[in-house]
Amino acid sequence: MGEHKKMPRASVLRMELCLELLEQLEADGSVYVTSRQIGEATGVSADKVRQDFFHLGSEGKPKVGYEVAQLAELIRSVLDLKTAKKTCLVGLGNLGRALTASNIWSRAGFELAAIFDTDPSLIGTTTAGIRVRNVTEIYGVVKAENIIAGVAAVPASAAQDTADLMVGAGIRAIWNFAPVKLHVPEDVVVESQSLAWGLITLSYEMKNNIKDQAPERAK
Amino acid sequence: MGEHKKMPRASVLRMELCLELLEQLEADGSVYVTSRQIGEATGVSADKVRQDFFHLGSEGKPKVGYEVAQLAELIRSVLDLKTAKKTCLVGLGNLGRALTASNIWSRAGFELAAIFDTDPSLIGTTTAGIRVRNVTEIYGVVKAENIIAGVAAVPASAAQDTADLMVGAGIRAIWNFAPVKLHVPEDVVVESQSLAWGLITLSYEMKNNIKDQAPERAK
DNA sequence: CGGCATTCGTTAAACAATTAACAATTTAAT
DNA sequence: ATTAAATTGTTAATTGTTTAACGAATGCCG
Incomplete structure (x- = not known):
C-alpha cells in the first residue's frame, strides 16, 4: 500500500485524463477496469498507469483490476476535487x-x-x-x-x-x-x-521533428 | 560552444520568458545583460539561465554578459520563431x-x-x-x-x-x-x-501546500 | 483441487533535468 | 603590468521522473 508523499506533476495530469475515462465507464455501467484497458483508452502505458495508482495508494485486485467507482472516488479525493x-x-x-x-x-x-x-x-x-x-x-x-x-x-x-x-x-x-x-x-x-x-513549444518541436523522423521509432 | 542536440522542454518555456525580457531591454536601449540580471528579472536562478543558454550555444563574454540583440536573435532562431x-x-x-x-x-x-x-x-x-x-x-x-x-x-x-x-x-x-x-x-x-x-493541478497543490508550509524553507 | 495465465504492488534500473561547482576569460583598478 | 573581481562555458553531482522487471496474489480451466 503506497503512501502518497508527493505525486509527480505529470501523474496529476494523467489522473485527470484517467478520471474522465473512469466517469465514462461508470456511466456505461462498468464495474472493473484493468491498468491495460486504461492504458489503451488513454494512450498511456499500462506500467505508468499502475505506477501512478501506486502513488495514490491503489487498491486493485490481481487478474480483476480496479473497481471503477472506488478508483474514481480515490482520485477525486487525492486531487481534492470534491471540496468547494x-x-x-x-x-x-x-x-x-x-x-x-x-x-x-x-x-x-x-x-x-x-x-x-x-x-x-x-x-x-x-x-x-x-x-x-x-x-x-x-x-x-x-x-x-x-x-x-x-x-x-x-x-x-x-x-x-x-x-x-x-x-x-x-x-x-x-x-x-x-x-x-x-x-x-x-x-x-x-x-x-x-x-x-503552446505556440512556442509547437514551433520548436516542428523544427526538430523533421530530424527525429528517421532515428526515432516509437512503439 | 555547446551543440544543441535537444533542449529540455522546461528550457524552451524559460526561453520564452527570457525572450520577452530581452525584447524589453532591447527597447530600453540596453546592450549587454548578465545571467544574474536575467535571473533576477525573470525569477529563475542564474545557474539555470546559463545552462539554458549553453543548450542553444551561447556566446557571452565573461564579466560583461550577453549582447541583448544577438541573444534575442539566437533564441528566435533556435525556437524557429521567425519563419512564417x-x-x-x-x-x-x-x-x-x-x-x-x-x-x-x-x-x-x-x-x-x-x-x-x-x-x-x-x-x-x-x-x-x-x-x-x-x-x-x-x-x-x-x-x-x-x-x-x-x-x-x-x-x-x-x-x-x-x-x-x-x-x-x-x-x-x-x-x-x-x-x-x-x-x-x-x-x-x-x-x-x-x-x-490548470485547475486540477491547482486543486492538488492547494491541498498539499498546507502541509509543506512548515517543513519547506525556500530561499 | 492444482496448474496456468493474468494482473497487481513494489523495487530496481535507466533516463532526464536541476542544481552545484569550478576552471577559463575578461574587465577594471592599482 | 599585475592583481582582483566578476561572469562565462562546461562538467559533475544531485535530484526527480519514467521505464522496465519481477514476485505475489487471484481467478480460471481442466
Missing part, C-alpha cells in the same frame, strides 16, 4: 470571457463567485450571472465571500499587480495566464499557463 | 474566439489563415477578418493555402476526429485544447494544453 473552492476572475478580456463560459470549474470543485476588471464600461455589467466589479473592491469581496482562489487573465504588465492584490486579499491560489513568473509568498500556490507557451 | 507558419483554427467556441482575438500568433511566427466550424449559424460569418468555413472544406483549404499547423479548440468528443481530419489534410502540428491524448502519426507534433489541467 470559491474563485474570482480578474480580467474580463477575450480569455476571461472564454473561461467564464467554460464548464471546467465545477469539474474540479471550483465555483466562479466574482469577476473584476478595471474597464469602466465593463464594471456593472453582468456575465454568466455575475456582476462585474471594480478591481478595487477585491479585498472586501474576497473577504466577504470567502474566496480562496483567483484567476489572473490580465496583460503581462498587470499580472504582478493583480497577484499582489489577490495575495493581499487573502487568496491562497492563483491561476495565472500571463507569461510572467509571479512573485508571491511561499504559502500561495501559483499555476502558470500562458497560452503563448 | 500558416495555421488554421477548428472550433469557434468561446476559447476559439479568445484565441482568434489574441496577439500571441505573430509573436511565435504563426499566422491564423483559416477558421473552421460545424455550426451552420457560424459558417459564412467573418471573425477577425477571416471567413468561417465548414470543416468539411479543411482538406482543400489547407492544401490551397499551404497551412501547416492547426488548433483544435473543440469538445473532447470531437478532438480525435478533428485531429484525423487535420492529419489527412497534411497538417504537421496540432495545438490541442481538449483533455484527450491524441493519436497521430509520429511525424505530426502535438502540443496539448487543456484548460482543465
Whole structure:
C-alpha cells in the first residue's frame, strides 16, 4: 500500500485524463477496469498507469483490476476535487470571457463567485450571472465571500499587480495566464499557463521533428 | 560552444520568458545583460539561465554578459520563431474566439489563415477578418493555402476526429485544447494544453501546500 | 483441487533535468 | 603590468521522473 508523499506533476495530469475515462465507464455501467484497458483508452502505458495508482495508494485486485467507482472516488479525493473552492476572475478580456463560459470549474470543485476588471464600461455589467466589479473592491469581496482562489487573465504588465492584490486579499491560489513568473509568498500556490507557451513549444518541436523522423521509432 | 542536440522542454518555456525580457531591454536601449540580471528579472536562478543558454550555444563574454540583440536573435532562431507558419483554427467556441482575438500568433511566427466550424449559424460569418468555413472544406483549404499547423479548440468528443481530419489534410502540428491524448502519426507534433489541467493541478497543490508550509524553507 | 495465465504492488534500473561547482576569460583598478 | 573581481562555458553531482522487471496474489480451466 503506497503512501502518497508527493505525486509527480505529470501523474496529476494523467489522473485527470484517467478520471474522465473512469466517469465514462461508470456511466456505461462498468464495474472493473484493468491498468491495460486504461492504458489503451488513454494512450498511456499500462506500467505508468499502475505506477501512478501506486502513488495514490491503489487498491486493485490481481487478474480483476480496479473497481471503477472506488478508483474514481480515490482520485477525486487525492486531487481534492470534491471540496468547494470559491474563485474570482480578474480580467474580463477575450480569455476571461472564454473561461467564464467554460464548464471546467465545477469539474474540479471550483465555483466562479466574482469577476473584476478595471474597464469602466465593463464594471456593472453582468456575465454568466455575475456582476462585474471594480478591481478595487477585491479585498472586501474576497473577504466577504470567502474566496480562496483567483484567476489572473490580465496583460503581462498587470499580472504582478493583480497577484499582489489577490495575495493581499487573502487568496491562497492563483491561476495565472500571463507569461510572467509571479512573485508571491511561499504559502500561495501559483499555476502558470500562458497560452503563448503552446505556440512556442509547437514551433520548436516542428523544427526538430523533421530530424527525429528517421532515428526515432516509437512503439 | 555547446551543440544543441535537444533542449529540455522546461528550457524552451524559460526561453520564452527570457525572450520577452530581452525584447524589453532591447527597447530600453540596453546592450549587454548578465545571467544574474536575467535571473533576477525573470525569477529563475542564474545557474539555470546559463545552462539554458549553453543548450542553444551561447556566446557571452565573461564579466560583461550577453549582447541583448544577438541573444534575442539566437533564441528566435533556435525556437524557429521567425519563419512564417500558416495555421488554421477548428472550433469557434468561446476559447476559439479568445484565441482568434489574441496577439500571441505573430509573436511565435504563426499566422491564423483559416477558421473552421460545424455550426451552420457560424459558417459564412467573418471573425477577425477571416471567413468561417465548414470543416468539411479543411482538406482543400489547407492544401490551397499551404497551412501547416492547426488548433483544435473543440469538445473532447470531437478532438480525435478533428485531429484525423487535420492529419489527412497534411497538417504537421496540432495545438490541442481538449483533455484527450491524441493519436497521430509520429511525424505530426502535438502540443496539448487543456484548460482543465490548470485547475486540477491547482486543486492538488492547494491541498498539499498546507502541509509543506512548515517543513519547506525556500530561499 | 492444482496448474496456468493474468494482473497487481513494489523495487530496481535507466533516463532526464536541476542544481552545484569550478576552471577559463575578461574587465577594471592599482 | 599585475592583481582582483566578476561572469562565462562546461562538467559533475544531485535530484526527480519514467521505464522496465519481477514476485505475489487471484481467478480460471481442466
